[in-house]
Amino acid sequence: MIFQNVIWAITLTGMGLVALGFIYAVTQAGRPADAAEAARAHRTSTTLRRALFAALLLLGIGIAWASLRPFPIPAQHAPLQAAQVVDVVGHQWTWDVSQTHLMAGEPVEFRVTASDVNHGFAIYAPDGRIVIQTQAMPGFTNKILYTFLTPGTYRIMCLEYCGVAHNGMTAELDVAARGDKS
Structure with missing residues (x-):
């Protein structure tokens, strides 16, 4: 599979998850909530935000590692061991x-x-x-x-x-x- 297509699929999946989060927030916005429901919603949103942040952080680190690993520029301050x-x-x-x-x-x-x-x-x-x-x-x-x-x-x-x-x-x-x- 072409690396660019994999990145494109990951990006589209991420955009879809964000869109689903917005849709959920919009559908829940008009509902009245009691104190217990509000506390549960706050815990759920906090957990969801932390999980999404961790997933995006790991995804960013993974993409950076995958794209910089084959970096073509050699170390500039060391001998290159060329013939x-x-x-x-x-x-x-x-x-x-x-x-x-x-x-x-x-x-x-x-x-x-x-x-x-x-x-x-x-x-x-x-x-x-x-x-x-x-x-x-x-x-x-x-x-x-x-x-x-x-x-x-x-x-x-x-x-x-x-x-x-x-x-x-x-x-x-x-x-x-x-x-x-x-």
Whole structure:
């Protein structure tokens, strides 16, 4: 089942339960109550509110855990244990890439920073889709961990307008198949 459809079903169920609560409250609003009935209704509503709060809290924690568990950004202040490390510095209007020949199937740690202004560091696959991206900022190094699965020529492009020659700010990575000596 698609995760988005599960979330949608949970949301609709929650909205239905809230609607039923409102319907119950509206139907009970016109009834006269004696003291014992009022005390019972107060206990029931307090119990219901506490249970609903606990259910919503657990649901929120569950959704946050399920959606953040596969978070794609690695720890920024620890070594990433990558087989290949590439240092990237963005300058107006070029990328300084320490290594452009990489091996497919082995993790690559990209350490991305900028020397002047913010740049948007993006790697495009040979078919033109973005495979990974981050910000290149002066005074800060972002780390990205990525494993190229398909050999080919990948393009690095800037995604954030950084001045007059922004459109020419590109570089290339050659990703070779494992065991390929080219």
